[in-house]
Amino acid sequence: MTDPDYHLDTLAIHAGQEPDPTTGAIMTPIYQTSTYVQSAPAEHKGYDYSRSGNPTRTALEELIAALEKGRYGLAFASGLAAIDTVIRLLNPGDHVIVGNDVYGGTYRLYERVFARFGVKFSWVDLTNLDNVRGAFTPQTKLLWLETPTNPLLALADIAALAKSAPQEVLVAVDNTFASPALQQPLTMGADIVMHSSTKYLGGHSDVVGGLLALNDEKLYNDLKFLQNAVGAVPAPMDCFLVLRGIKTLGIRMERHSQNALQIARFLEDHPAVKKVMYPGLESHPQHELAKRQMSDFGGMVSIILENEEAAKRMVMQTKLFALAESLGGVESLIEHPYSMTHASTAASPISVDPALVRLSVGIEHVDDLIADLQRALG
Ligand code: P1T
DSSP states (O other): OOOTSSSSSHHHHTOOOOTTTTTSSOOOHHHHHHHSOOSSBOOSSOOOTTTTTTTHHHHHHHHHHHHTTEEEEEEEESSHHHHHHTTTOOOOOOOOEEESSSOOHHHHIIIIIGGGGEEEEEEEEOHHHHHHHHHTTEEEEEEESSOOOOOOOOOOHHHHHHHHSTTTSSEHHHHHTTTTTOOGGGGGGEEEOOOOEETTTSSSSSSOOOEEEEOOHHHHHHHHHHHHHHHHOOOOOHHHHHHHHHHTTHHHHHHHHHHHHHHHHHTTTTTTTTTEEEESSSTTTTTHHHHHHSOOOOEHHHHHHHSSSHHHHHHHHHHSSEOOSSOOSSSSSOOOOOTTGGGGGGTTTTTOOOEEEEEEEEESHHHHHHHHHHHHHH
16 A cells, blocks of 8 residues: 555555556556456455456546545546536435536536436535525535636635535535646545546546545445446546556646746737636736645636637637647647537526637647747737
């Protein structure tokens, strides 16, 4: 067992990843198997079927638990599969409080799928604590936070919100934008941390996955039951790719954050840009909270241009920043949330500004990235 008190950079390389005891292989093998031979009925070495468990997946589950300072981890086929499994803890009539700025797919899953099964959702401005306190009802079972939010980079005060929630309400944090390198919500009072490992954890835009980390044993058993009963598990190869990506998480997040801050400052000075949203800027309304809650500010920057045409023109004129959905890879991406990642929120209470452009700042040389944006803004 790796010492849980090691720093994140050390845990990222070692936790859950002991050298293979039979061969000495230093890298976790890809156990590409669906089943396991048993010595007698129901007598086996801890694995009986790969939906229920797989050693490559176990390594990843132990790793995310260690990085998030939790006791347990669970891996899924996508970020949405991880969210789906959390919501399946609820029953018809239960109520969820959700931030009013979240990934469009989260909104779609809640309002277009789970609302049909009688779960009720309230979309609340999480930056206003009184609003949140006023939204709890006797039916509230879950408070769902995304921080920083996708795409507006607003922050939720995890410790204050966790404190404001009644004892029986679970507090879950989608930590995708920050990654455990920048904030660890379980240490601030959250009950569950969720990740789309498709993003910074994978880090190389070559895998889709989701993760949960938590501390409570009963909650873990309930979620593990659902993971197996529902079956949205990741393939061993995908677990391997996330394990490999995570090894460099710490240094990647450092460079993402350095580049993004310089780019945010450049954009703030550019006459074609009306507004820049980045938690590391002094102008960000929650900059003080960001300094307290995060160890750095991450690689995501959002901007508002003059209008929708200007936004669409910009995303088609960059060369290094590729026009694509997703985020968190080593390469820079640019997108138009209104028509791409957040199209499913159109005409909803949480729809996004058509003049918004979102940047996922990669780890290329920052001068080349700034020159690319300068060119595209004209
Ligand atoms: O795509 P998937 O791995 O299923 O994860 C969904 C998800 C959950 N939470 C957040 C904060 C996310 O950003 C995402 C996925 N987001 C994108 C694909 C995107 O471009 O914003």
